[in-house]
Amino acid sequence: MSKKLTSRTEDYSKWYNELVVKADLAENSAVRGCMVIKPYGYAIWEKMQAELDKMFKETGHQNAYFPLFVPKSLFEAEEKNAEGFAKECAIVTHYRLQNDPDRPGKLRVDPDAKLEEELIVRPTSEAIIWNTYKGWIQSYRDLPLLINQWANVVRWEMRTRLFLRTAEFLWQEGHTAHATKAEALVEAKLMNSVYATFAEKFMAIPVIQGVKTESERFAGADETYCIEALMQDGKALQAGTSHFLGQNFAKAFDVKFANKEGKQDYVWATSWGVSTRLMGALIMTHSDDKGLVLPPSLAPNQVVIVPIYKSEDELEAVSRVAHAIMGDLRSKNISVKYDNRDTQRPGAKFALYELQGVPLRIAIGARDLENGTVELARRDTLTKEVVALEGLNDRVESLLVDIQSSLYNKALHFRDSHITEVDTFEDFKTVLETKTGFISAHWDGTPETEEKIKELTKATIRCIPLEGNVESGVCVYTGKPSKQRVLFAKAY
Amino acid sequence: MSKKLTSRTEDYSKWYNELVVKADLAENSAVRGCMVIKPYGYAIWEKMQAELDKMFKETGHQNAYFPLFVPKSLFEAEEKNAEGFAKECAIVTHYRLQNDPDRPGKLRVDPDAKLEEELIVRPTSEAIIWNTYKGWIQSYRDLPLLINQWANVVRWEMRTRLFLRTAEFLWQEGHTAHATKAEALVEAKLMNSVYATFAEKFMAIPVIQGVKTESERFAGADETYCIEALMQDGKALQAGTSHFLGQNFAKAFDVKFANKEGKQDYVWATSWGVSTRLMGALIMTHSDDKGLVLPPSLAPNQVVIVPIYKSEDELEAVSRVAHAIMGDLRSKNISVKYDNRDTQRPGAKFALYELQGVPLRIAIGARDLENGTVELARRDTLTKEVVALEGLNDRVESLLVDIQSSLYNKALHFRDSHITEVDTFEDFKTVLETKTGFISAHWDGTPETEEKIKELTKATIRCIPLEGNVESGVCVYTGKPSKQRVLFAKAY
Known part of the structure; x- marks a missing residue:
C-alpha cells in the first residue's frame, strides 16, 4: 500500500476511500x-x-x-413504511443447509426447510x-x-x-x-x-x-x-x-x-x-491530506508519546520520563499511548499518528532530557512547540480543549461561508457549479418543483431550517410565492 | 397476569418461565x-x-x-464447523420484495431478486x-x-x-x-x-x-x-x-x-x-419463589426507597429524607431508585421489588421520621432491620458486600453438596434420580461409552475438570481403566 494519500483537491472521493482504509x-x-x-x-x-x-x-x-x-406480515402492516423499504431488504426464506449431492463436501439450501412465512432482516x-x-x-x-x-x-x-x-x-x-x-x-x-x-x-x-x-x-x-x-x-x-x-x-x-x-x-x-x-x-x-484529524473528545488516544533514541541507555532514560508523563496525564483522564516499538523509526511513527489523527504528539529525545523539555506537536494545525516538562500536564490539557474548539470553529466558519442566498435560478446553478455548499433559496412548497430542481441540478432540499427567518419571497424556479427560504445542496 | 409465581418445587421449569416474564x-x-x-x-x-x-x-x-x-462459500470452507451449524442456520436468498398481484397492498418476494450466492446469517x-x-x-x-x-x-x-x-x-x-x-x-x-x-x-x-x-x-x-x-x-x-x-x-x-x-x-x-x-x-x-434475587454487582438498582405516608405532608417530609439518602448513596456509587408513585400502595411496591430482585429496600414512614430511623430489608434473606439514619450509608455499603458474598457462598455450598462421587452404574442412576447435581465418576475415555450413558440416563459429560485430581480407577459403565474422574450431569 502506497503511504501517501491522494489529496482532497485531486480527488476528494478517492481521498476519503483511501483514508478510511489506510487509517x-x-x-x-x-x-x-x-x-x-x-x-x-x-x-x-x-x-x-x-x-x-x-x-x-x-x-x-x-x-x-x-x-x-421481521415476519413479512408485520413488515407490510404499515403500508408506507413497507413500500419505503421493500425494494432494499434482505429476506430469509430457509433455515437449513444440506450436503450438496453434486459437490462432495459442499452445502446447498435444503429445499425442505422453507419457512412458512419469510423473515425480513430489519x-x-x-x-x-x-x-x-x-x-x-x-x-x-x-x-x-x-x-x-x-x-x-x-x-x-x-x-x-x-x-x-x-x-x-x-x-x-x-x-x-x-x-x-x-x-x-x-x-x-x-x-x-x-x-x-x-x-x-x-x-x-x-x-x-x-x-x-x-x-x-x-x-x-x-x-x-x-x-x-x-x-x-x-x-x-x-x-x-x-x-x-x-x-x-x-x-x-x-x-x-x-x-x-x-x-x-x-x-x-x-x-x-x-x-x-x-x-x-x-x-x-x-481530516486533511495527511490523514485523519480527530476531535479530542472522540479520539481513542488523545496523546501519543514517541521516544527518540540512539542507544538502549537513551531509550531507558526517555522511557522513565515517558512513564511519568503517562501517569500524570492518565490521572487527569487523558488517554495516552506510548509507542516504544523498536521495529519502526520515529519518522514512520510520526506519519502513522498523523494518518490516524491523534490530536497531540509528544516526542522526547536525549537533548530534551538534558533541557527538561519535550516537543509537542498538534495534529490539527501541524504546528510544533518545545515545552518544559514542568507544566506539561496543564499545557496538554489546555491544548486539547483548544483543539476541540478550533476544529469546531474552523468547520463552522467553512459551513457559514458556504451558505449562499440566491434569488434567481441562474445564480442557483452558478453557485452549485462554483462555490457549492448550501444554497438558501425560496421554494414554492410543491414536490413537483423540488423534483424538477433535483433533475436539473442534482441538488435536493436538505431541510427547512427550524430557526430560519420567516421571510416572504418567490420561488427561485417557478416564481410562485414562498414564506421561508429552504436549504438546497448536493448531498451524500 | 396472576401475581403469584409457581413455586420451584411445584414446577421448576414453569417457575423459571413465569419469573422471566413477570420480573x-x-x-x-x-x-x-x-x-x-x-x-x-x-x-x-x-x-x-x-x-x-x-x-x-x-x-x-x-x-x-x-x-x-457469511457467504455460503466461506461458510462451508471449514468442513467440521460448517457441518456443525448447517442444520440450524437462517439463509438469506433474496434482496427485494414486490407488490403481490394477488393481494392488493401486500408484498411478496421478488423472484427476480435472487442472490447469486446465498448468505448465511452468522x-x-x-x-x-x-x-x-x-x-x-x-x-x-x-x-x-x-x-x-x-x-x-x-x-x-x-x-x-x-x-x-x-x-x-x-x-x-x-x-x-x-x-x-x-x-x-x-x-x-x-x-x-x-x-x-x-x-x-x-x-x-x-x-x-x-x-x-x-x-x-x-x-x-x-x-x-x-x-x-x-x-x-x-x-x-x-x-x-x-x-x-x-x-x-x-x-x-x-x-x-x-x-x-x-x-x-x-x-x-x-x-x-x-x-x-x-x-x-x-x-x-x-432466585426464589418470591422472584428474582440479584447480586448487588449486577443489579440495575441496588437499593430502592419506598415512602410510607398517609398525607401529602407526610410524603413531603419523607421525600426530603429520601432525597438526602439518595444523594449520600449515589456519592458512594450505589445505585438507588426512589419510588414515590402515588398509583401504587407500599405493599404492591414491596412485592414488585421482591419480584425484581432489588438487593436492599429502604422503607421510610412517619414514625421513622420521629425516631430518626428507616426500615432496611434484604432481598436475599427476606430479613428486616430498623436502622438509625445516622450511619445508614455504611450499613448499606456493608450489607451490599455481605449480600454479594452470601449469594456466592450459598450457591457454592449448594454446588459442592451436589457433587457426588460414584463408583458403580447403579449408584450413578440412583443419584441422578434422587439427588441430581454433578456426578463425579470414572469413564473409559471413549465416545461410545459416553453416548451409551447418555442414552440410558440423559446425563452427559459436562467436563473433565482442569483441577481434577489424577486418580486411577475403572469406568463406571464398562469397567475399563480410567485415569481421572469426569463430571456427569443432566444439563440445560
Missing part, C-alpha cells in the same frame, strides 16, 4: 456492500456510543433489544417494536414509553461506500410512545436537538436543525426532523433524523390506550436514529 | 424462537457487558465488528473473520491479533426457552490469532479463566473449569474449555466456552505468516464466547 478505520468485506469495522475505527464508534447512550439515559430513555427479523424496527408495544400499553399509566435500541440493520443498497452507505450498518433507534400528539412532537424535536448537541459538542461538527420536505421524509412518518452537516467538498450530509410518526404505527398495529377519562385512543409515536454514517461525517469534516 | 426481563416475540429483551433485563445484560468488556480490554483485546452475513463468525484475517496477517509482527466482537447471532433451534436457548441471541465472540500452538493454548485457557472470574466475582456463581470431551467440542475446535455451573434444580448449565482451534481455520482460509526465521507457517487460533444465556444462569442460581 485502519474500516474495509470492505467478502459480503457485497458490508464493511468490517477495524479496531481503531470501532474504538471511535464506541466513544460515540458511550456519549450518546449517556445523553439518551439522561433524557429518560432505557435500552432494550428486539428481534433481528431495515428499521418500527414494525416489530410496535407489534410488541401492543402488549405493553393498555393505559395512560404505561405512557410515555421511552426506549432505545443499539443494533445492526440491513438495507440492500446498490451503491455502497464505507461508513456512508453500507448494506449492513450499526445504529441506535429510539422508539417512543406517547399519550398526546403534543408530547410526541416535543419528543421528536428534543431528540433531534440531542443529536445536534452531540454533533457540535463531541464531534465538533456544526449542524443545521431542520425539517424535511414531504418527499424526503422517512417512510411512515408525518414529519422528519434532521441535522444537516456540510462536508469539505461542499456536499451536505444528513447526520441524524428524528421522526414524528403520528398514529400511523399505532393504527397499523392496533395499539390503543385508555386515557385519563377512560376513553380508548391510538398512541402517538416517534422514532429517531443515528448510525455509523456519523463516522463518515467525522472523517470528512476535519 | 420484566424478557418475553417471546412474534418471530419464532426470538425474544424481546425488556428494559429491566437489558439493564442487567448491560452491566454484564461492561464488566466483561473491561476484563477483555485489560487482557489486551480490542473490539471490532464483522458482517452479519451462527458464529469464525468463517467471515478468518477470511478477513487473511488480509491482516503477513508476518509474526502482526501477531498476536486479539479481537473481540459484541454481536447478535442466529441458530435455528427447534426448542427454545427465554435466555437459555433462543434462535437469535446476543453474545461476544473473541477471535485471536497466534504464532505458536503454545501461545494459542495459553490464550484459550486464559479467557476461560476470565469467564470463571467474571461468573464468580460478579454473578456470584461458582463454576467448574474444565475441558470438553471430543463429542461435546465446538465444531471446528481441537479443544474446548468451559465453565460449568449448577442450577437449583440440580441440572448443569454451560456458562461459557473457550476454544483452541489449532490451525483448522488458518488452513481452511489459507492464513499463513512469515515467522522470525522467514518461514511460512499457518496461524494458530482461538475463539471464545459468552451470551445472553448467562442471564438464565443468573436467574436460576439465586
Whole structure:
C-alpha cells in the first residue's frame, strides 16, 4: 500500500476511500456492500456510543433489544413504511443447509426447510417494536414509553461506500410512545436537538436543525426532523433524523390506550436514529491530506508519546520520563499511548499518528532530557512547540480543549461561508457549479418543483431550517410565492 | 397476569418461565424462537457487558465488528464447523420484495431478486473473520491479533426457552490469532479463566473449569474449555466456552505468516464466547419463589426507597429524607431508585421489588421520621432491620458486600453438596434420580461409552475438570481403566 494519500483537491472521493482504509478505520468485506469495522475505527464508534447512550439515559430513555427479523406480515402492516423499504431488504426464506449431492463436501439450501412465512432482516424496527408495544400499553399509566435500541440493520443498497452507505450498518433507534400528539412532537424535536448537541459538542461538527420536505421524509412518518452537516467538498450530509410518526404505527398495529377519562385512543409515536454514517461525517469534516484529524473528545488516544533514541541507555532514560508523563496525564483522564516499538523509526511513527489523527504528539529525545523539555506537536494545525516538562500536564490539557474548539470553529466558519442566498435560478446553478455548499433559496412548497430542481441540478432540499427567518419571497424556479427560504445542496 | 409465581418445587421449569416474564426481563416475540429483551433485563445484560468488556480490554483485546452475513462459500470452507451449524442456520436468498398481484397492498418476494450466492446469517463468525484475517496477517509482527466482537447471532433451534436457548441471541465472540500452538493454548485457557472470574466475582456463581470431551467440542475446535455451573434444580448449565482451534481455520482460509526465521507457517487460533444465556444462569442460581434475587454487582438498582405516608405532608417530609439518602448513596456509587408513585400502595411496591430482585429496600414512614430511623430489608434473606439514619450509608455499603458474598457462598455450598462421587452404574442412576447435581465418576475415555450413558440416563459429560485430581480407577459403565474422574450431569 502506497503511504501517501491522494489529496482532497485531486480527488476528494478517492481521498476519503483511501483514508478510511489506510487509517485502519474500516474495509470492505467478502459480503457485497458490508464493511468490517477495524479496531481503531470501532474504538471511535464506541466513544460515540458511550456519549450518546449517556445523553439518551439522561433524557429518560432505557435500552432494550428486539428481534433481528421481521415476519413479512408485520413488515407490510404499515403500508408506507413497507413500500419505503421493500425494494432494499434482505429476506430469509430457509433455515437449513444440506450436503450438496453434486459437490462432495459442499452445502446447498435444503429445499425442505422453507419457512412458512419469510423473515425480513430489519431495515428499521418500527414494525416489530410496535407489534410488541401492543402488549405493553393498555393505559395512560404505561405512557410515555421511552426506549432505545443499539443494533445492526440491513438495507440492500446498490451503491455502497464505507461508513456512508453500507448494506449492513450499526445504529441506535429510539422508539417512543406517547399519550398526546403534543408530547410526541416535543419528543421528536428534543431528540433531534440531542443529536445536534452531540454533533457540535463531541464531534465538533456544526449542524443545521431542520425539517424535511414531504418527499424526503422517512417512510411512515408525518414529519422528519434532521441535522444537516456540510462536508469539505461542499456536499451536505444528513447526520441524524428524528421522526414524528403520528398514529400511523399505532393504527397499523392496533395499539390503543385508555386515557385519563377512560376513553380508548391510538398512541402517538416517534422514532429517531443515528448510525455509523456519523463516522463518515467525522472523517470528512476535519481530516486533511495527511490523514485523519480527530476531535479530542472522540479520539481513542488523545496523546501519543514517541521516544527518540540512539542507544538502549537513551531509550531507558526517555522511557522513565515517558512513564511519568503517562501517569500524570492518565490521572487527569487523558488517554495516552506510548509507542516504544523498536521495529519502526520515529519518522514512520510520526506519519502513522498523523494518518490516524491523534490530536497531540509528544516526542522526547536525549537533548530534551538534558533541557527538561519535550516537543509537542498538534495534529490539527501541524504546528510544533518545545515545552518544559514542568507544566506539561496543564499545557496538554489546555491544548486539547483548544483543539476541540478550533476544529469546531474552523468547520463552522467553512459551513457559514458556504451558505449562499440566491434569488434567481441562474445564480442557483452558478453557485452549485462554483462555490457549492448550501444554497438558501425560496421554494414554492410543491414536490413537483423540488423534483424538477433535483433533475436539473442534482441538488435536493436538505431541510427547512427550524430557526430560519420567516421571510416572504418567490420561488427561485417557478416564481410562485414562498414564506421561508429552504436549504438546497448536493448531498451524500 | 396472576401475581403469584409457581413455586420451584411445584414446577421448576414453569417457575423459571413465569419469573422471566413477570420480573420484566424478557418475553417471546412474534418471530419464532426470538425474544424481546425488556428494559429491566437489558439493564442487567448491560452491566454484564461492561464488566466483561473491561476484563477483555485489560487482557489486551480490542473490539471490532464483522458482517452479519457469511457467504455460503466461506461458510462451508471449514468442513467440521460448517457441518456443525448447517442444520440450524437462517439463509438469506433474496434482496427485494414486490407488490403481490394477488393481494392488493401486500408484498411478496421478488423472484427476480435472487442472490447469486446465498448468505448465511452468522451462527458464529469464525468463517467471515478468518477470511478477513487473511488480509491482516503477513508476518509474526502482526501477531498476536486479539479481537473481540459484541454481536447478535442466529441458530435455528427447534426448542427454545427465554435466555437459555433462543434462535437469535446476543453474545461476544473473541477471535485471536497466534504464532505458536503454545501461545494459542495459553490464550484459550486464559479467557476461560476470565469467564470463571467474571461468573464468580460478579454473578456470584461458582463454576467448574474444565475441558470438553471430543463429542461435546465446538465444531471446528481441537479443544474446548468451559465453565460449568449448577442450577437449583440440580441440572448443569454451560456458562461459557473457550476454544483452541489449532490451525483448522488458518488452513481452511489459507492464513499463513512469515515467522522470525522467514518461514511460512499457518496461524494458530482461538475463539471464545459468552451470551445472553448467562442471564438464565443468573436467574436460576439465586432466585426464589418470591422472584428474582440479584447480586448487588449486577443489579440495575441496588437499593430502592419506598415512602410510607398517609398525607401529602407526610410524603413531603419523607421525600426530603429520601432525597438526602439518595444523594449520600449515589456519592458512594450505589445505585438507588426512589419510588414515590402515588398509583401504587407500599405493599404492591414491596412485592414488585421482591419480584425484581432489588438487593436492599429502604422503607421510610412517619414514625421513622420521629425516631430518626428507616426500615432496611434484604432481598436475599427476606430479613428486616430498623436502622438509625445516622450511619445508614455504611450499613448499606456493608450489607451490599455481605449480600454479594452470601449469594456466592450459598450457591457454592449448594454446588459442592451436589457433587457426588460414584463408583458403580447403579449408584450413578440412583443419584441422578434422587439427588441430581454433578456426578463425579470414572469413564473409559471413549465416545461410545459416553453416548451409551447418555442414552440410558440423559446425563452427559459436562467436563473433565482442569483441577481434577489424577486418580486411577475403572469406568463406571464398562469397567475399563480410567485415569481421572469426569463430571456427569443432566444439563440445560
